[in-house]
Amino acid sequence: MSSSALSSTIEMALAGKVVARFVLEQGELLIGSDYGVILLPLQMALRSFEPILPTMEVYASVGQDDAIVQQVLGALDAHQSIEIFGCSNAESSFLLRSLAHQFEMEHGVLYLEQADVLEDVLQWMFEQLYRVPADVKASRAEIRAGLRDRQVLVLLNHPTLTGSEFEQLNQILPESLFVVASSKRRFFQADCAIEVSGLDEGSCQPQIRADRDPEAIFAESRLLRETLQAYVKQKRWAEVLRMVKSTEKVFAIAKWWGAWEQLLNLGLQAAWALEDEGAEAWALHQLGTLAFCQEQVTLGYDLLKQALDLRADLGEKTAIAFSQHNLSQLKALIVPVETENLPQYNQRYLF
Template sequence: MSHSAFFSTIETALGETIVVRLILEECELLIGSEYGAILQGIPLKERSFEPISPSSSFSNPEVSIPQALETLKARQSIEIYGLGFAKIELLRSLSQQSELQEIYPHGILYLEQADPLEDLLQIIFERLYRVPSDVKPSRAEIRSKLSDRQALILLNHPNLTAAEIEQLQRVLPESRFAIASVVRRFSQANSAIELSDSEADFGTVSEQENAVLELLATVGVSLTAEQIAAITNISDLGFIQADQGRYKLWRQHRISESWMQKVLVYVLDWIRSKPDEIVQERELLMVTVQWAANQRRFSEVIKIVRSIEGAFASAKLWASWSKLLRWSLSASWALEDETTEAWALHQLGTLAFCQQEVTTGYDTLRDALTLRTELKEQTAIDFTTHNINQIKALIAPAKSPKHQRQSYWIVGVIFAIAVTVSIGVGIVYTQQRSGDQKPRSSLTLARFS
């Protein structure tokens, strides 16, 4: 295929879909095509991010535990632990205290989405700096810019491990944290406050009320009244209190896996309408895909992931994006769906390169190209070939002959290492491979299983 025909194929494919452009440090990422994301080289420019002036509007509600306020005023971190909603109310009241503003000059942030650590750092960065919607800061930029921020971060995040909280502190050493937990996990906290609700008693509940409680206990994330009605056919929720228009169970209750089956049906139906709220409903979506993967509902996993992954990529939630792609890759192995396997490898390879994992990105794209070539999917072949060529061009840009020789020598070393690792892992993989439900690509098992 000629050079002009090659790019014409890609441009035609991109022209048939809505494409989101994200500007990275060294390239541009085009998101939205069914064949996968595309890398494009751009002129290198100095990048800077302007700090956001913190809010000066505070409601100053009464703080139920004065000790918590005094600890934070002394620039010390705290953990508030226990069952129920009281600890969340305390965090929210602390976020509205004007007397903390001078102590934390770069802002007071209240965060409550259960995002992976990398996505949480991205969100914190965009709360502290002005970031254009089409610009994706790199990991290095995020860590560098957050290192001197003196912010107070109030975190209602049930999924962070103790090790991840410690890592969060290392990235933001000048900031302080107030973290809500069910049981203690923040060992570096200067103060720990136990705060549990008095035992809530719904009394004798009806069959319908019990169904709603079981659903909320099973799914573990907040739902809207509309979602509850769609899943349970129950619209009367007067027996349970809403929090900012959503419902979540803050006490223990019996769970039933049968509700997750109904949640899966709801999600599959919901995504057919191509909703705009995919990112806002990411907790529900991630819980549903993970459950479907654990239950070996592989066709449903692929269907959901293919429908929503672009929204996660465009929202710069790349840790969640990576999880979705890995679930779809595992599902493709189980179903022996080579087209989906090649697509997932293309996406994962492109993402790895965008996160400065050059060797992993190159190797994974080569695996994707091998599969796509075997499948004779020409447009898909062109997409992956283009990204591989872009990686080569970005690593070894056209400079003076001397600089070119130096760059090519570096690339040669990198690729030589990659080939050596590929051969070694390929030998081990060949020896260990058995059965039909295994990935065909040489390095894929080691990278993504």
């Protein structure tokens, strides 16, 4: 860690605390300190990511749903997006996976079962279709540009996806086809809707049981949000703030930054309710830096400035140094500084 990039105060505060680093378009993000995340400058050229084919477990189709499968395949041949409704979550999982080996798209098949923030769904899709190093976070612009020309069959068993989000997915992946499963009809934007009267549970249950454990981070995200929503309704603000502070790093490190932003906003709400200016400044620092990392420069500047002003009023020198540093990095983006002495980073990810 270069002394030219960080003050001695920040270096001391970060010692032994950094648990993750991410290379962004704008620089490098260090995660771990209780004072907040830190931005470091890096000289970056245009990045590119190597396309890959996704892999997924598929199920063989069974007799009871052959007619439904053929109806779905006919709609896919006509290049139509489809909603299948009237089946349970287990039936949806089985039916969607049974489609995966029966219809081919140039860039493969994606299956998503867990509910999460749309931005995190897009992040997951991008990392299934491109080789992304663990320490690299693709930007919103990179993700959208990368997904735009992908020809993928997207199978969605997503219980909380809204009509607006479904429409956004179609706009972001215009060359892809979507099959969405629901217990009842939700997506009138779909080109075709197929009602399922019910599958033979016994014929598919053995395969489904082997696939009941969701990815840990999705499960944590859903459970945490449900718990926090209950605490918010009960106005248990101290518990809300404690949970946010103890878990937000998990979502930052997992690159689920949509869920991370939601958590931080709840933390800010709790800090306001508790009149805890230190926690408020921390949440503003995190949200401002995250906004900057997601190319929302004006919002990032405003939030970081609020964080710095609060921390200056409180007089906590290390906290002040963290927010002042990130604000300076943001200003450097607006008014570029000399980059010849900045560390270089390989911008093409081929392994």
